[in-house]
Structure formats: structure tokens, C-alpha cells
Amino acid sequence: MKRTLTLILPWLLLIALGAVPLLLRYGLVESPEVARVCETGKTIACDLRHITVEGFITGNIGGLRIGIFGWVALAATALALWRTRVFTAWLAAATGLVAVVLYCFEPGAVALLVGCLRLVRAQSNGAAPGDQRGSAQREIHAQP
Numbered sequence: 001m002k003r004t005l006t007l008i009l010p011w012l013l014l015i016a017l018g019a020v021p022l023l024l025r026y027g028l029v030e031s032p033e034v035a036r037v038c039e040t041g042k043t044i045a046c047d048l049r050h051i052t053v054e055g056f057i058t059g060n061i062g063g064l065r066i067g068i069f070g071w072v073a074l075a076a077t078a079l080a081l082w083r084t085r086v087f088t089a090w091l092a093a094a095t096g097l098v099a100v101v102l103y104c105f106e107p108g109a110v111a112l113l114v115g116c117l118r119l120v121r122a123q124s125n126g127a128a129p130g131d132q133r134g135s136a137q138r139e140i141h142a143q144p
Helices: 002-029 032-040 042-057 066-080 086-101 103-121
Strands: none
Touching: 002 042, 002 066, 002 086, 032 042, 042 066, 066 086, 066 103, 086 103
């Protein structure tokens, strides 16, 4: 039971975290009601909307038009490729998910894919794909 919980918990957290950028995107950024309120007044929702929009608009570094969310996702991907740990793999997948939802598609997709693959690999304890059952399953017995 404990092994199952440790295997499924990062994936459940990834799904739960995915709700946050979805709420930001569809609740604040693309909402016409919030846009009208932000044109006439200034609220905390307007400030959060402005910060979110700045995150995927700005970030043109070195001539590449990638938002800040995309650069963070790429940095987390590099960390996940360098360190094979469950947390770094989960971080790459999580930042990739946030970047994909918040309009940084290419770097977010790379980070999400690499993060998920590294997470599966880290959870398998480094076993090769054919070696997950262990050596006891591969013993050959002579027929009597």
C-alpha cells in the first residue's frame, strides 16, 4: 500500500497542480468579465491577470520568443536530465504543464514529456524496461 501511494502521489499532485494554470487561463486571462473590470478599475484579480499575461508575453531572450514560463520549464528540464530524482522529474513535468496551459507550447511540451518520462524512470528505480519483473521470472527450467 505504501509503495502504491509513493508511486501515485506525484501523478496526483501533477493533476492537482494542473488546475491552477487552467483557472488562471480561463478564469482570469480569457474571461471577458474580468477584462471589463480591469479596464475600469484595479483589483487583486487584475494584478494577478497582468502578472500572468506578462509571464507568457515577455521573455524574448537571445532572439527566442519564449515566455518566462517556457524558460522556467526548460531550466527544470535541464535539471531533470542532470539529476535523476523523482522531485526533479516531477518539477520538469509540472513546469511543463504550466507552460503548455499558459501559451508557451513548445518548451512546455518538451518539459512535460521529458519530466513524465524521467518520473517513470525514477519511479522504476533505474531498472531496464525488460528487467522490471526481476531475475526470478526469467529462469528457464528443463521440461521433465
